[in-house]
Each structure stands twice: as C-alpha cells, then as structure tokens.
Amino acid sequence: MAAPAAQRQVAEFLAGITGQGVVETHISLVFLGEGEVLKLKKAVDLGFLDFTALETRARLIAHEQALNAPNAPGLYLGAVPVTRGAGGLALGGEGEVLDWVLRMRRLPAQAFLDAHGALDWVLLDRMADAVVELHARAPRRAGDGAMDATLAGNRAAGLAAGLPEAEVRAWHKEALAAHEALRPWLAQRAAAGFLRRCHGDLHLGNICLLDGAPHAFDALEFDEALATIDVGYDLAFLLMDLDQRQGRAAANRVMNRHLGRTGDVALVRGLPLWLSLRAFIRAHVAGKRGQDGVPLLRAARAYLSARPAPRLVAVGGLQGTGKSWLARRIAPLLGAAPGAVVLRSDETRKRLAGVPPETRLPEGAYTAEANAAVFVELQAGAHEALTAGHSVILDAMFQRQAEREAVAALHPDFTGLWLTAPMEVLRARVAGRRGDASDATPAILEAAAARDPGPLDWHILDATHDSAPDAMKALDLPPPPSP
Structure with a gap:
C-alpha cells in the first residue's frame, strides 16, 4: 500500500x-x-x-x-x-x-461540452451518433442492472450530503415504486441485449471534441456493476444534463436522433426513473461539494411526477412544407421530459435500410412494399411510446386517406396538422436541401403534388412562413419560444 x-x-x-x-x-x-x-x-x-x-x-x-x-x-x-x-x-x-x-x-477548455456554450443542432446530432456507436460496441452482459443497490446507495449519499431528509426519503420511496413497476420490463430488456457494459458516467463534462467531432471519454472504470446498465439509463445521464444545462429542446433533439438511429423507442418507458436518478446523483454530488443540490433534487422528483397525459400529433403535407422542422420545434413542449418522441418516415426508412439518415437511397428503396413497411414501423413505434405514457409526433406525407385514418385511430387524443405552401416555395426548399434524411427531388415533389390526397379533416396550416404559432393554437399550447 x-x-x-x-x-x-x-x-x-x-x-x-x-x-x-x-x-x-x-x-x-x-x-x-x-x-x-x-x-x-x-x-x-x-x-x-x-x-x-x-x-x-x-x-x-x-x-x-x-x-x-x-x-x-x-x-x-x-x-x-x-x-x-x-x-x-x-x-x-x-x-x-x-x-x-x-x-x-x-485539450482546450472549450473542447469539453459542459464548457462549450450553446450546442447547435449539428453538434447535438453528432453527439447522439457518438452515443449510438459507443453502445453498439458495448459488450452485452447478464444480470439485472443492480438498480436496487443503486437506489439505496444514492439515498444514503443524499442524506450524507445534507440534502433535506424528508425530500430525500420521499424521492427514494417514489423511485422504488417506479422501479418495482418497471422490474419485469427491465428484465425483458436485459434478456434482449440492452444490458451492456456502458460508459456509466455519460454527462456533458465527459464528452469532448477531438478534431471537431464529439467523443465520450472518462468512462466509469472502478466498478463494473455500476457500469453494467441498460443503454437507456446510460443515455439518460446525457439527456438529463442537456435538459438542465442547455434546455429541453437540446435534450429532445438528442433523444430523437438516438431513437431514429436505433429504433429503440421502448426505452422511453424507463426515462422517468432514469432521468430522476441521474438528477438525484447530481444533487448529492453538488451537496457534497458545498453547493446547493436542492434544485436538482426537486428536478429529480419532477421527472418522476410530472407526467402529462400522452398525446399523438401527426404532421403531414408535401415535401418542403417544413414537417420535420415543425415537429422538432413543438416536440420539446409536448408531454413528459424531455418532450415528445418524433417518428419521421424518412429516418425510419433509412434505419430499416441499415444506413445513417443522411445517406441517399436508390429508387428501389421506395417501392410500395417498402413504403408499407415504413408505415407499419411508424405505427408500431407510436403505439410503443404512447403505451409507455409518452407523447408522439408522427412526421410523414400522409397523402393517403387510409393512412390518416389509421394514425388517428392510434390514440384518442389525436391532432392532425396538414402543412401547405405555394409550389414555387416548395421547389426552392427541396432544391436547396443539404444533409437531410429526405431523398426528395423537385421531380419527386411534382409527382406528389399531382396526386389528390382526398378529403382533409386535419388542421390546415400555411407553411409559407413560420407555421409553429398556428400549430400551437391547434394544439391548445402556449406560443412557442423563439427558435
């Protein structure tokens, strides 16, 4: 020694x-x-x-x-x-x-993402991609994730750090109840391969820019049990940190990029507990350092208790109407933390084809059979998230009346938004796209515009300019913040 x-x-x-x-x-x-x-x-x-x-x-x-x-x-x-x-x-x-x-x-101080300042959408997407790749390499493990011991250990740490005893004990009781309800589901996830040797400490301070690209570092090395966790719990530390430091829109963007790349929509079922536990960890670490951990303690309790009833929103219209832009804009404001799940047909198609969202696909990927498979996947993902108590936004053209009727039947609290804009505006937008999941060309737009969508009973919004204020009125939500 x-x-x-x-x-x-x-x-x-x-x-x-x-x-x-x-x-x-x-x-x-x-x-x-x-x-x-x-x-x-x-x-x-x-x-x-x-x-x-x-x-x-x-x-x-x-x-x-x-x-x-x-x-x-x-x-x-x-x-x-x-x-x-x-x-x-x-x-x-x-x-x-x-x-x-x-x-x-x-590395320079600004290379660490907790000190980087505001994170733009490109960097957030690349960060999510880095996490997807990290988890894809992570070895699968057997076990139960040791969540019982983790909850007990954090209760003790919270009390030792001087956090308010009544609130710590109340949090622990709520977290235990949430874990007990999730126990069978967590066991199913472990059996399906989602329990892995993860990073274990995946917050913004442990992600850095190397030659301009985000990379996770400083993985938890001293306790294999603490790092043998569900990939969703690993991701939740980053989502919680983004939510608290950068705002809900940043956390929502990373969550949805991750879901779009992996298809693991089911993980949202665990987010209330996982986000809460990650916030509680930060609370007692702050308390131990002599800082005020109470705001994070209360955030930990809110992640468990603030559970608005789930809603389903569908955003349809021709290419270039800004469906994805609108879906991403309103998603952080809808439902439980960190906002609604956005299921985009273009991203779903790329994932089913086994390629990243921005990779262009050949025309053969757009057969009637492929289109039907994408729609089935969208419905399944929406059902998974809604059943878990999470709001969903579906982002697709929905030109067929049968598709619109099918998604409306998925949930009783449904709102359909149909975006329109003059063809000259749509042509310019489609021609100017770069680095997007959509493969649409001006010719594809013209062909789609020639098809009659049939009778529309959705809210019809003018997308020539910012469609978010009208969308928020249709959803009976407060006006959106500036982008």
Whole structure:
C-alpha cells in the first residue's frame, strides 16, 4: 500500500514536470502540461471505491486506458509508472514503482461540452451518433442492472450530503415504486441485449471534441456493476444534463436522433426513473461539494411526477412544407421530459435500410412494399411510446386517406396538422436541401403534388412562413419560444 506521504511526493514531482496547474476531483489529480496531462488516482477510500492500494490504482489506470481509447482515439496516450531510482523520481524510469499515471492529450477548455456554450443542432446530432456507436460496441452482459443497490446507495449519499431528509426519503420511496413497476420490463430488456457494459458516467463534462467531432471519454472504470446498465439509463445521464444545462429542446433533439438511429423507442418507458436518478446523483454530488443540490433534487422528483397525459400529433403535407422542422420545434413542449418522441418516415426508412439518415437511397428503396413497411414501423413505434405514457409526433406525407385514418385511430387524443405552401416555395426548399434524411427531388415533389390526397379533416396550416404559432393554437399550447 502506498503511504500518503509517498503520493504527496509523487504529486509534487508531477506538478513540477508539467508546470501548468492541477485540477482536483474527489478521486483524481490531473496535472496540466503544455501538450498533455497526467492523471493520478488519489489513494483514498470513499466507501464506494477504495484506491488506497497501489496494485488497485495500477490495475484501474490500465483499465481506464483500455476502456476509453477506442471511444476517444488519440486522447489516451498510455499508462506510465512514476519510479524512484538512483537519480530520484522519474516518469517511466528504473527503480521502485511509487505510482501510476495516465498520459492524455491536453485539450482546450472549450473542447469539453459542459464548457462549450450553446450546442447547435449539428453538434447535438453528432453527439447522439457518438452515443449510438459507443453502445453498439458495448459488450452485452447478464444480470439485472443492480438498480436496487443503486437506489439505496444514492439515498444514503443524499442524506450524507445534507440534502433535506424528508425530500430525500420521499424521492427514494417514489423511485422504488417506479422501479418495482418497471422490474419485469427491465428484465425483458436485459434478456434482449440492452444490458451492456456502458460508459456509466455519460454527462456533458465527459464528452469532448477531438478534431471537431464529439467523443465520450472518462468512462466509469472502478466498478463494473455500476457500469453494467441498460443503454437507456446510460443515455439518460446525457439527456438529463442537456435538459438542465442547455434546455429541453437540446435534450429532445438528442433523444430523437438516438431513437431514429436505433429504433429503440421502448426505452422511453424507463426515462422517468432514469432521468430522476441521474438528477438525484447530481444533487448529492453538488451537496457534497458545498453547493446547493436542492434544485436538482426537486428536478429529480419532477421527472418522476410530472407526467402529462400522452398525446399523438401527426404532421403531414408535401415535401418542403417544413414537417420535420415543425415537429422538432413543438416536440420539446409536448408531454413528459424531455418532450415528445418524433417518428419521421424518412429516418425510419433509412434505419430499416441499415444506413445513417443522411445517406441517399436508390429508387428501389421506395417501392410500395417498402413504403408499407415504413408505415407499419411508424405505427408500431407510436403505439410503443404512447403505451409507455409518452407523447408522439408522427412526421410523414400522409397523402393517403387510409393512412390518416389509421394514425388517428392510434390514440384518442389525436391532432392532425396538414402543412401547405405555394409550389414555387416548395421547389426552392427541396432544391436547396443539404444533409437531410429526405431523398426528395423537385421531380419527386411534382409527382406528389399531382396526386389528390382526398378529403382533409386535419388542421390546415400555411407553411409559407413560420407555421409553429398556428400549430400551437391547434394544439391548445402556449406560443412557442423563439427558435
């Protein structure tokens, strides 16, 4: 076991050779150098982790490198011993090993997304894609996700951090009830492969920009049980962090990009509990640091209790009328956190074809059979989310009356919005599209415009300009905020 005095010597040595300051967390010291940083695990025993043994720190440093290097290429540069030899302390030298450090590339502060400022839609989509890829690589595991122990441990941590006892105990009771109701469903998800060795600590501070692209790093390495969780619970930390830091629209965008890429609409069933638990974790961490954790504690309770009745909205019309723009605009304002599930026919078609949303498909992907499969998938996703208590917006042309009738029958609280605009406006919009899931061309638009949609009993909205205010009136919702 390394003595505290020995680690103090190591820390002084590392501060001296890096020379640009030290960042301290409850479990690490990060020494800042000109082009790289050296991360040292503190020899501490916090109950839920014990780093006092040198052998443990050595093993976990190596494990941290192995876990994170594939997800953040070029950021992790390897584990190196701090040694004491004839010439004194050295990095990677000969002699007695006093400790181990992890070498990492140094990034500017704005590369970390918790310090990046406002995140635009392109970056949010790329962040969601990075999470999808991370989870696709994550090894599947057996078990139950250890949620009982997680809830009990967080209750204890909340009390120890000085959060209001009555509210902590009330939260724990509500969370236990939510978990008990979800237990059979969580077991089904685990059996279906959604329980994986995930990141475990997937908040904005652990996502960075490497050469302009977002990558997750600093995965939880010290407890395999804590990181063996449902992919939805892993995602929920990021959604909660976005909701609290960037606003609901950002969280909704990432959720829907993730759902569009994976088709895992079912995960919304777990979001009230998962978002609540992630917010509660942040609350007691803030309390332990001497900050006010009560707002996050109350957010944790609100994620469980603020459950408006689900609604179904369909947005239809020709290509270029702005269906997807409107769906994304109103989704954050509809239903439970982080807003409505948006199911877009163009994205669904790409997922069924096994390609990313922005990949163009050949004409053969638009057969009558393919169109029918997309519509069936949209209906199934809507039913899944609505049954879970989550509002849904369906985004498709809905030119056939039978399709409009079918979606209206999915839920009693249904609103159909039909967007229109002059053909010259639609032609210009379709011709100017770049980087979008739609494969529509001006010729495809002309062909669609020639077809008669039949009688329309939906709200008809002029989409020449901003259709959101009229949509909000039709939905009996407050006016939307500025985009």
